[in-house]
Amino acid sequence: MKVPISFNKLPTSPSIDKVGVEERVARFQTRSIKNESKRQGLDLVLSMIDLTTLEGKDTPGKVKQMCYKAHHLHDAYAGVPNVAAVCVYPSMVRIAKTALNGTDVKVASVSTAFPSGQSTREIKITDTKFAVDEGADEIDMVISRGKFLAGEYNFVFDEIASIKEACGKARLKVILETGELCTLDNVRKASHIAIYAGADFIKTSTGKIQPAATMQVTYTMLMAIKDYYDATGIMIGMKPAGGISTSKLALHNLVMVKEILGNNWLNNEWFRFGASSLANDVLMQIMKLETGVYQSSDYFSID
Amino acid sequence: MAKKKPGKEGVNWDYSPSLESTSHITILPKYELFINNEWVKPSSKKYFKTTNPANEDVLSEIAWANDYDVDLAVKAARNAYNDVWSKTTPKERSKYIYRIARLMQEHARELSVIETLDAGKPIRESRDIDVPLACNHFFYYAGWADKLEYAFPNQPMEALGVAGQIIPWNFPLLMAAWKIAPALAAGNCVVLKPAETTSLTALKLAEIIKASGLPPGVVNIITGHGDTGAAIVNHPDINKIAFTGSTNVGKIIQRAIAGTGKKATLELGGKSANIIFDDAPIDQAVEGIVNGIFFNQGHVCCAGSRLFVQENIAELVIRKLKHRMDSLYLGNPLDKNTDIGAINSKEQLETIEKYIKIGISEGAEIYQSTCELPGKGYFCRPTIFTNVAQSSRISQEEIFGPVLSIQTFRTVDEVIQKANNSPYGLAAGVWTDKGSRIFNLTSKLRAGVIWANTYNKFDPTSPFGGYKESGFGREGGLHGLGAYLKMKL
The missing domain is CATH 3.40.309.10 (Aldehyde Dehydrogenase; Chain A, domain 2)
Structure with missing residues (x-):
């Protein structure tokens, strides 16, 4: 069990050269994933998805339908795995939990005044405790980007540590909202702070801000996880969220995980995709591999 | 079928073989010398084998040029220079070079697969680096051919004549492009010799050059071992030697051409x-x-x-x-x-x-x-x-x-x-x-x-070359163009 240390004792994060990162990422994208490895990779992608609905207009009906989809992705073809989790607002956790009773699909809840995080620590802790009490297995918190950009790293660190405490047994994913951090140097620094403050997972984005989970950002965060693992032997999970809607992009993300962190991270304990439309594209590709023809999107349910 | 449950251990995921197809390429069982836009049998009657270093299979047999063949090629180049190429307008020269660049792009897949087979380099590199860069060198120098007076303002320039070019095996096609493109843009004719282990893409380039309609004799590509290269270096009717290769051979070349008036650029070894x-x-x-x-x-x-x-x-x-x-x-x-x-x-x-x-x-x-x-x-x-x-x-x-x-x-x-x-x-x-x-x-x-x-x-726009035992002269950019020109006197 890792003990959060104080921010002052953190090792410094290395600087990041954006051009170099772009080149490295381009190399991952030239990997050719064919036949067996494609089929296996697609199953893996499905099993790593956090099906997500985070809208003001979310209703119990909407959430229940999505939860059914989470463990019935494509009943027309047996042998497709379930997704890893559903991701909802705290007010929908109990509904999701009930709908998923008896399945292996986890319930994740956003918290801490998602998506802006512009609230007090008391409210954020209450928000988190409520979601956990409702039955959330995982908490997706947002960091205070305003404080981060103002240079108040201690504040960000302490806030993450206090939310981690409020999570109890729930796993904590820390959303950096990289689209608002703007530079890869900031992404790296924020990853560092989040990991040392107690994150079980680090996550790119809320899905509300563009750009979201670019491969450059995910790469930078994976390198932070790698460095932490090398220093401590502790694994941290990674969740790119937002903007990954095609199988090809998802597979290239897996390539990155494999080549940077190794096969140990290739499962939904340690890697997730936050996505809503990705699942159907993956299903379409799987059916293409199985039947030899592409089917129209009308053959895949849109819950 | 039961649903697959992901375990807590990682999945052992690896890449299935993904081989680039070779069905679109042609490699002839035997290659002759490319002189005057014709395929000429070597007077030595000798051929050597070229192999795929990744599996030791023989790919083809390549003509081995001797002194007589080299002389034939140099004569072809000299005649083409005197009769045709020096009288071709810069704008026309430019068009030929553009045409070669475009034809190379059209044959990019074939060129990269052959490069990979003959040289052993990964297809990712020949496809994404070697071949596109080689095309870009032709495009870049095509642009300069009719702008020499802007490249070297107030310094009226003219071509050197016939250039003998000897290239190494590490970037076979790319080095051929580095050598041929600026030479043609500056108005020279060329006798080029690829390295003996990697002749195939240069010979494919010969096919492309022929298809481009470049006048016969402007580019001649002759194959062989070190003795063929020596014959080029020692030929009296060559105005310039451009060599890329080892420092040892570079020293031999410099000794051989001392006092002959031949110009030289040498791009040699390194320990960077x-x-x-x-x-x-x-x-x-x-x-x-x-x-x-x-x-x-x-x-x-x-x-x-x-x-x-x-x-x-x-x-x-x-x-x-x-x-x-x-x-x-x-x-x-x-x-x-x-x-x-x-x-x-x-x-x-x-x-x-x-x-x-x-x-x-x-x-x-x-x-x-x-x-x-x-x-x-x-x-x-x-x-x-x-x-x-x-x-x-x-x-x-x-x-x-x-x-x-x-x-x-x-x-x-x-x-x-x-x-x-x-x-x-x-x-x-x-x-x-x-x-x-x-x-x-x-x-x-x-x-x-x-x-x-x-x-x-x-x-292509950036000059490349060395200090000390890494050689002298620059290739690429304006410097590379200047290496094939002299001041008009």
Whole structure:
């Protein structure tokens, strides 16, 4: 069990050269994933998805339908795995939990005044405790980007540590909202702070801000996880969220995980995709591999 | 069928073979000499085999030109120069060069597959680097052909005449492009000899040149071993020798042409320093080390084969480098996922293995990638040596393979001194977050090309060439064009 240390004792994060990162990422994208490895990779992608609905207009009906989809992705073809989790607002956790009773699909809840995080620590802790009490297995918190950009790293660190405490047994994913951090140097620094403050997972984005989970950002965060693992032997999970809607992009993300962190991270304990439309594209590709023809999107349910 | 439950352990996921197709290429069983836009049998009646270094299969038989054949080619070039090419308007010259560039692009897939088969380099590199860059050289110099008076204002220039060009086996097509494109743009005719282990793409280029309608004799491509090259160097009717290859042969050439009035540009060996400071973007620097030494199996004259790491980050950099080396895929060069292909020839593999033994006997600490070697073909694991001294042979001599020697340093002055303490001076790399330090080093390092926070980047507009025993003259950019021109008197 890792003990959060104080921010002052953190090792410094290395600087990041954006051009170099772009080149490295381009190399991952030239990997050719064919036949067996494609089929296996697609199953893996499905099993790593956090099906997500985070809208003001979310209703119990909407959430229940999505939860059914989470463990019935494509009943027309047996042998497709379930997704890893559903991701909802705290007010929908109990509904999701009930709908998923008896399945292996986890319930994740956003918290801490998602998506802006512009609230007090008391409210954020209450928000988190409520979601956990409702039955959330995982908490997706947002960091205070305003404080981060103002240079108040201690504040960000302490806030993450206090939310981690409020999570109890729930796993904590820390959303950096990289689209608002703007530079890869900031992404790296924020990853560092989040990991040392107690994150079980680090996550790119809320899905509300563009750009979201670019491969450059995910790469930078994976390198932070790698460095932490090398220093401590502790694994941290990674969740790119937002903007990954095609199988090809998802597979290239897996390539990155494999080549940077190794096969140990290739499962939904340690890697997730936050996505809503990705699942159907993956299903379409799987059916293409199985039947030899592409089917129209009308053959895949849109819950 | 039950639903698959993902376990808590990771999935053992790897890439299935993804071979580039060879169905779209033609390699003839036998190639003659390309003289006057015709395929001419060698008067020597001799042929030599060219093989695929990845599986030792024979690909084709190649004509072996002797003195008589060389003379025939030089005469063809001289006649073409006197009768046609020197009278062709610059604008027309430009059109021919553009046409060659476009035809090369059309044949890009074929050229890259043949390059990979003949040279052993990964298809990813021949497809994404060698062939596109070769095309770009033709495009770039095509643009200059009718603008010479703007390239060299107030200095009326004219062509040299006939250029003899001898190129190496590490970038066969790309080196042919580096040589031919500026020569034609400047108005010269050419006799080019590719290296004996890698003639095929140059001969494909000959087919393309013929198809482009370039007048006969303007470009002649003749094949053979060292004696063929010597015949070109010693031919009295050649105005310029352009050579890329080893420093030893470069010295022989310079002796041979002394006093003849032949111009020369020589692009020779290197033992380039790649310097990592403690404020560098470490992960990108590690990537730069890998690109610097393992690109094209280390068969790169400007390879960053001497790594200097600031001592306070050496442990970290080496750990990260080892990890990165273990994620490189070595194997069939035709597989799109292969990072490290085959060593170009048996002889070169023996040289590399000899140096690895020397490194071990010098007491340096060796680390090699964990990848498995294929049963057949010439392969060498990416290799690094730590605990190397400036006086070790592996940090002084060019190995021309995937072998890196690593030294540590403490201060800026020390590393400048050590980096310059080499008979070579082709290239260098500097990795630091500090702009002022970059400028300080680039002005003090005695190397023709210096990269800052990157390595092994090539562009037709940028001149390339060395200091000291790495040669003289520049290729690429305006400098490369000037090397094929003289002032009108």
